[in-house]
Amino acid sequence: MTDTAPLMPRRREVHPDPYDPAYKTSVTRSPKLPLLALESTPTEETGPLFTHDLIGPLDNNLIVNFTQGKGLAVGERIRVHGKVMDEQGRPVPNTLVEIWQANAGGRYRHIKDTYFAPLDPNFGGCGRTLTDEDGSYEFMTVRPGAYPWPNRANDWRPMHIHFSIFGHAFGQRLISQMYFEGDPLIARCPIVETIKDRSQIERLVAPLDMQNSRGMDYLAYRFDIVLRGRRQTRFENKLEGM
Amino acid sequence: MPQPLDILVETPSQTAGPYVHIGCIPSFAGIDGIYPQDLAESPIADGAKGEIITISGSIYDGTGWAMRDAMFESWQADAAGRYPGMDGADPKVSGFCRFAADKDSGEYTLRTVKPGAVQTRQGQWMAPHISIWIVARGINVGLSTRIYFAEDDHSADPLLSRIEHRPRVDTLIAVKDDQGIYRQDFHLQGDLETVFLDL
Numbered sequence: 021m022t023d024t025a026p027l028m029p030r031r032r033e034v035h036p037d038p039y040d041p042a043y044k045t046s047v048t049r050s051p052k053l054p055l056l057a058l059e060s061t062p063t064e065e066t067g068p069l070f071t072h073d074l075i076g077p078l079d080n081n082l083i084v085n086f087t088q089g090k091g092l093a094v095g096e097r098i099r100v101h102g103k104v105m106d107e108q109g110r111p112v113p114n115t116l117v118e119i120w121q122a123n124a125g126g127r128y129r130h131i132k133d134t135y136f137a138p139l140d141p142n143f144g145g146c147g148r149t150l151t152d153e154d155g156s157y158e159f160m161t162v163r164p165g166a167y168p169w170p171n172r173a174n175d176w177r178p179m180h181i182h183f184s185i186f187g188h189a190f191g192q193r194l195i196s197q198m199y200f201e202g203d204p205l206i207a208r209c210p211i212v213e214t215i216k217d218r219s220q221i222e223r224l225v226a227p228l229d230m231q232n233s234r235g236m237d238y239l240a241y242r243f244d245i246v247l248r249g250r251r252q253t254r255f256e257n258k259l260e261g262m
Numbered sequence: 263m264p265q266p267l268d269i270l271v272e273t274p275s276q277t278a279g280p281y282v283h284i285g286c287i288p289s290f291a292g293i294d295g296i297y298p299q300d301l302a303e304s305p306i307a308d309g310a311k312g313e314i315i316t317i318s319g320s321i322y323d324g325t326g327w328a329m330r331d332a333m334f335e336s337w338q339a340d341a342a343g344r345y346p347g348m349d350g351a352d353p354k355v356s357g358f359c360r361f362a363a364d365k366d367s368g369e370y371t372l373r374t375v376k377p378g379a380v381q382t383r384q385g386q387w388m389a390p391h392i393s394i395w396i397v398a399r400g401i402n403v404g405l406s407t408r409i410y411f412a413e414d415d416h417s418a419d420p421l422l423s424r425i426e427h428r429p430r431v432d433t434l435i436a437v438k439d440d441q442g443i444y445r446q447d448f449h450l451q452g453d454l455e456t457v458f459l460d461l
């Protein structure tokens with residue numbers, strides 16, 4: 021049985037504003053009424069757990085997983101790696117990390133994406149892995165291109181990789197995006213700017229990690245992820261009034 | 263200065279965007295061959311104990327438009343109210359399902375077993391419910407809500423009891439239609455705005 025202590029309340033102020041007129045779609049897609057806040061219950065404190073047999077050998081290599089090794093995706097080869105922790109700083113082992121991204125030209129393999137940049141016949145755009153015992157994960161991929169999107173007349177998404185992380189509790193569920201150090205479009209992106217706390221924006225910018233890069237092969241970027249933690253106390257898990 | 267608190271800060275959320283299907287349900291996006299199948303296409307396997315139910319509905323934005331690009335996740339207990347991993351939990355119930363709004367109609371469908379009531383740490387009984395997490399373009403932080411069922415006694419449910427505006431309780435309660443399918447719509451805004459949760 022895994023740890024089922026109560027979750028720390030989510031600090032909403034470290035997350036984006038749900039309603040942000042500069043990101044136009046959020047105007048009609050943000051609740052107007054306050055969220056109902058309660059202490060977590062077993063429904064939020066448990067969650068789907070996955071095992072390593074789910075993961076195929078190429079699942080975390082986006083350069084080859086679409087062709088199953090028959091061809092290589094076009095683009096600048098990169099390794100994205102990091103650690104998943106909770107707010108207590110404890111590693112989160114065996115948790116599912118999924119990513120998706122545009123190809124090197126900034127085009128997604130999706131019926132809704134009609135950007136001029138061509139599809140890469142060797143690139144699907146998704147990958148997944150399970151963290152190790154120490155919470156670490158890694159992907160091989162190509163650097164995604166920046167792309168324009170319909171918001172204001174000339175808005176561009178910085179280069180980014182979408183991340184989905186489970187943790188061990190449904191209440192830890194998180195989807196976010198990783199950006200790349202030095203990209204001038206980060207400061208011009210209304211989606212980035214939905215996060216009002218500047219230090220929190222920096223949390224999403226992966227630094228170039230030359231020490232973990234490999235000469236004549238790939239550059240590395242480091243992206244650590246922190247999920248909600250659990251409250252530690254000896255006085256709980258008892259019936260009320262005891 | 264007092265001692266620093268040794269607590270990290272959660273990584274901020276960002277919208278799942280319009281292409282969430284590529285990463286989470288690639289077959290739905292037409293990307294086959296990377297994984298054998300999409301993750302969690304069903305929360306139950308053949309032989310799961312309990313009443314098999316179907317829930318269907320749409321999610322509406324503030325203009326009343328049924329969103330075509332939302333993705334949902336559900337998490338629930340088995341028919342006896344046990345979550346996977348708990349002692350005696352039904353091995354045929356994974357409890358977790360991913361599904362998407364239909365790209366033409368906006369309708370979603372979830373086929374599962376009806377969960378049992380679940381006891382809280384304080385010993386209160388939560389009426390049978392399914393936890394729902396919703397992401398889409400324009401949703402900056404994934405939205406949590408629950409689906410309860412009309413025929414159950416909700417009078418002692420600790421979550422529903424906390425809803426001050428009693429008519430809003432109905433936004434969390436699925437009602438069976440004449441085909442025997444539970445109907446549960448989600449409304450992001452407006453008179454019928456769904457109660458979203460921060461648990």
Ligand SMILES: [Fe+2]
Nearest residue numbers: 177180182279
């Ligand atoms: Fe994107």
